[in-house]
Amino acid sequence: QQQENTPTAQQDPLPSWNENNTKHAIITYVEEITDKNSGNFIPELDRIATFDNDGTLWSEQPIYFQLFFAMDRVKAMADEHPDWKNKQPFKAVLDNNRQELMKQGEKGILEIVMNTHAGMTTEEFEKEVKNWVATAEHPIKKKRYTELVYQPMLELLQYLRANGFKTFIVSGGGVDFMRPWVEEVYGIPRDQVVGSTIQVKYDYNNGKPVVRKLAEIDYIDDKDGKPECIHKYIGRKPVFAAGNSDGDLQMLRWADANPYKSFQLYVHHTDSTREWAYDRQSHIGQFDKGLDEAKEKNWTLVDMKNDWKVVYPFDK
Amino acid sequence: QQQENTPTAQQDPLPSWNENNTKHAIITYVEEITDKNSGNFIPELDRIATFDNDGTLWSEQPIYFQLFFAMDRVKAMADEHPDWKNKQPFKAVLDNNRQELMKQGEKGILEIVMNTHAGMTTEEFEKEVKNWVATAEHPIKKKRYTELVYQPMLELLQYLRANGFKTFIVSGGGVDFMRPWVEEVYGIPRDQVVGSTIQVKYDYNNGKPVVRKLAEIDYIDDKDGKPECIHKYIGRKPVFAAGNSDGDLQMLRWADANPYKSFQLYVHHTDSTREWAYDRQSHIGQFDKGLDEAKEKNWTLVDMKNDWKVVYPFDK
Ligand SMILES: [Ca+2]
Ligand SMILES: [Ca+2]
Incomplete structure (x- = not known):
């Protein structure tokens, strides 16, 4: 927490902000x-x-990015869980029904995340997130999420x-x-x-x-x-x-x-x-x-x- | 987290440690x-x-220092809680029975702390800890605990x-x-x-x-x-x-x-x-x-x- 790069009068510390x-x-x-x-x-x-x-x-x-991550996990694991086809919130994911999914809020996301990751070690989970962040693309912006x-x-x-x-x-x-x-x-x-x-x-x-x-x-x-x-x-x-x-x-x-x-x-x-x-x-x-x-x-x-x-x- | 005070060859970074x-x-x-x-x-x-x-x-x-703090709280509040005289772990505190108290472990400490502080705001609690640390004395060493x-x-x-x-x-x-x-x-x-x-x-x-x-x-x-x-x-x-x-x-x-x-x-x-x-x-x-x-x-x-x-x- 040292003061480095202290902005001088010449430098604008917020160049992407308009002068408002x-x-x-x-x-x-x-x-x-x-x-x-x-x-x-x-x-x-x-x-x-x-x-x-x-x-x-x-x-x-159009939805929390973590939900895209969770959806990708549900789809990847769907074959092992045939019951998900008729069970919310998984059904909404497999049907690509974002409207339904959004209603679940952050608790719904966590529920999907939990169910797709229970039993996994924290290191395995981390690897999966890193891989997803490096490869997944936003459906509208066509960019990596971290961009x-x-x-x-x-x-x-x-x-x-x-x-x-x-x-x-x-x-x-x-x-x-x-x-x-x-x-x-x-x-x-x-x-x-x-x-x-x-x-x-x-x-x-x-x-x-x-x-x-x-x-x-x-x-x-x-x-x-x-x-x-x-x-x-x-x-x-x-x-x-x-x-x-x-x-x-x-x-x-x-x-x-x-x-x-x-x-x-x-x-x-x-x-x-x-x-x-x-x-x-x-x-x-x-x-x-x-x-x-x-x-x-x-x-x-x-x-x-x-x-x-x-x-x-x-x-x- | 900057590297400051980097020890030079002349400075001993651990002067209170023997050369073992x-x-x-x-x-x-x-x-x-x-x-x-x-x-x-x-x-x-x-x-x-x-x-x-x-x-x-x-x-x-002779016991965790936080337990001394909790004991002081119990004693200060004992008048408002006549039932504590016959109820563990409070009885042990009021009897100055450290042997009994030690058996309660860290969970026992937390139980005493909880019961003496429930309902208090985090700011009130902080004030109490600061006051105790500034004034309480270790019974054997006769020093402030933080010394x-x-x-x-x-x-x-x-x-x-x-x-x-x-x-x-x-x-x-x-x-x-x-x-x-x-x-x-x-x-x-x-x-x-x-x-x-x-x-x-x-x-x-x-x-x-x-x-x-x-x-x-x-x-x-x-x-x-x-x-x-x-x-x-x-x-x-x-x-x-x-x-x-x-x-x-x-x-x-x-x-x-x-x-x-x-x-x-x-x-x-x-x-x-x-x-x-x-x-x-x-x-x-x-x-x-x-x-x-x-x-x-x-x-x-x-x-x-x-x-x-x-x-x-x-x-x-
Ligand atoms: Ca927000
Ligand atoms: Ca220890």
Whole structure:
């Protein structure tokens, strides 16, 4: 957590952000809380920044990317499970019925993930995720999923770290699904990833210890679960929290309750051309109460269409 | 996690360690795995070091220090709970019956902690721990508990960090009991503390969000729980693991299974004069199977009496 690459006046730390209020609000905040002479100075250990993942750091349409992963697993294993043809949520996967699948939410994803991976060791699971990330293609964008991360948010993560922040992911997605690629893609170490978890069991396995995944949910890191997991895993209230949906509202409120001056950022999906436009009515990333509260409390709303020069790294 | 304070040839990174095999084994290992030209070089992100706390970083006799804390709480609350006089484990506390208490183990401690803290917010609990740590005195050593940390281990933590290791605590003790003081005492950030947990519940509380402690155990981070929690919280196998009892054996085996060259260190309590001497028969920190396996596998055994020049910082 050293201050390296401290931006000089000549360098723009957020080149993919338009010169709008949003960018200025971020930079003003960071400059203020890192200034020892400011009344709002925050010591480095307290500079905790938490980021939601789906819809905040990468896209989540037409369905959560982890669900594509889980669907691919179900299809690959379908022959061994003839009963899945008539059993939800597997039936929806085999029928390619995304509408039905979306209704299952993050719990449904975890259920599919659990059932397709129970008994697997954590190392086998990791190998599978890595292989999928390296080969699978987004059905609409025709890109690798990890290419569909937001360039402006990558710059924001880097900018915060360069200013002594410790950056964390706090996502409803499965932690084991994120860890294999977040270091390379976001520059966030594995242990700084908080997410939903499936129970695991250590097995000595004749002198070759393994940790196996069970078919039981441990914790859903969404809504109330976010501040609970932040307490459990990080042990300190964030001063900077970023999300995109009502599932992040509790996390943003938690940061807002920090005695230090805090920053709440909501990514509003307003760009139907370069990305997707959705908010109050969406099944994925519903943003309704959060949108109202952001306006009421003057939290920072990223207007994707107008605030971002480019969306994805390959657009640069 | 930058490499600062890199030790030069002139500086001794472990001045409180005698020039014995143990010290040389540690230094040889660190020099080898940080040398890019060595076949055993380990990239920085993989330099994960996990340390047990009780009996490994600080003393644990005559009973776990957290139990003294819990006992003080029980005594302070006894008037409100007349039934505790006849109910274990509270009766043992009120009778000052340590023998009985020790039998309860880490689960008993958590039970007392839970019952004396249920309903409290995490912030109230933190304040209480900080106050206790600042004022309570060890009944035999007549020192603050946080003065009873091992000077040679503080140097080891610092030496590893200076060589690009990320240092974690992985303890059977309660995580909320450790976090308030570990940063100052060990230089380990709160989010790098893994321990036993009590369930918590987020409460919006009329616009003042809090996280409250419940009277339910979430997870015991001991024995099999250690590699399970390492997977859950850190997401990467350690290359360096240190413990002092049979409760750490699974963690050391987990590090031993790392494809990178790993280091297993067991602190053997052999010093009845400066600290305490105990191993195979002890109720606290029983070290029996682990001692056999350490010898069988040539893991590094710290002989406290002969390997450490000083035990506590105040002995320097
Ligand atoms: Ca989201
Ligand atoms: Ca111990």
